[in-house]
Structure formats: structure tokens, C-alpha cells
Amino acid sequence: MTELTGETGPATGGGPRIVVGYSSxxxxxxxxxxxxxxxxxxxxxxxxxxxxxxxxxELTRDLAAADVTYRLKASSDAADAGEDLVELAEDTDAAFIVIGLRRRSPVGKLLLGSNAQRVLLDASCPVLAVKAEQP
Structure with a gap:
């Protein structure tokens, strides 16, 4: 797994956890x-x-405004974000993972997206996949 660093923000030790893959x-x-x-x-x-x-x-502003307990983890390699999400969910005993999906071309649909596919197929917990709003 790519080393995850950069834990910040208010956090607690108990209760359920949700892991989310964030990008801008x-x-x-x-x-x-x-x-x-x-x-x-x-x-x-x-x-x-x-x-x-x-x-x-932008991310920390959104998190602070939401008034939720959170931790930030940085992935040093965006190409392996799917593997990092799966490992992070296992390490934190996450209730589920949330990922975002984007529209793909017909050729891209054959590939789904390596990170999304890895998370959907390899995660040991449920995965919630959401689409971005259409402009």
C-alpha cells in the first residue's frame, strides 16, 4: 500500500467509520x-x-462547515487510490466506502475505471458509488 500520511482534524476513537475517496x-x-x-x-x-x-x-473548509468528526489521509500515488481506499477501509474497520463515478466513453465503459473497479471488487465492506451532478 502507498504510505498514508497527513492525519489532521478532530477525531474520536469510537463509533462507526465511513471512508471516502476525495478528489477536487x-x-x-x-x-x-x-x-x-x-x-x-x-x-x-x-x-x-x-x-x-x-x-x-477547500476540503478542510467543507469538513469544518459540516460539523462532523473526521480524519484526513493523504495518498502519495493517485494511480493506486483504489488499493489505498480498500486498505484504509480494512485498517479502520469502516462500515462502508463512498466513491464517486464519472461518465465514461463507450471504450472507457469496458474498463470502468481501474480505481473504481478495484474498490468495487476488492473491498470487504459495502461500497456506495455516487455520480457527479450533470451540468
Missing amino acids: RPEGRAALRRALTEARLRGAELVVLHGPDDDLD
Whole structure:
């Protein structure tokens, strides 16, 4: 697994956890919005895996405004984010994982997306896949 670093934000040790894959793209923001909703509904801690190029100022503002308990984990390799999400969910005993999906071309549909496919097939917990809103 790619080393995960950068734990920040208020966090607690108990209760359910939700792992979310975040990116600054529309599908990543959609995943975060849904994960925040689920965390509030369930009183869960949110564990956010973000990439090295993501806007952390925007992310921390959104998390602080949502009034949920959270931790941030950084993935040093965005190409292996799917594997990192699966391992992070196992390490934190997550109730489920939230990922964002984007529309794909006909050829892209054959491949689904390596990260999304890896999470859907390899995760030992349920996976909630959300689509970005259409413009």
C-alpha cells in the first residue's frame, strides 16, 4: 500500500467509520457530499483519503462547515487510490466506502475505471458509488 500520511482534524476513537475517496473533481466532491450526509445520519467518523494534488484548503473548509468528526489521509500515488481506499477501509474497520463515478466513453465503459473497479471488487465492506451532478 502507498504510505498514508497527513492525519489532521478532530477525531474520536469510537463509533462507526465511513471512508471516502476525495478528489477536487466533480465526482470526488459528490462523493464527499454524500459521505458527509451519511456521517451526520449515522453519527459516524469520516476518514477522507485525498490525492497529493487536491485542494486541501477547500476540503478542510467543507469538513469544518459540516460539523462532523473526521480524519484526513493523504495518498502519495493517485494511480493506486483504489488499493489505498480498500486498505484504509480494512485498517479502520469502516462500515462502508463512498466513491464517486464519472461518465465514461463507450471504450472507457469496458474498463470502468481501474480505481473504481478495484474498490468495487476488492473491498470487504459495502461500497456506495455516487455520480457527479450533470451540468
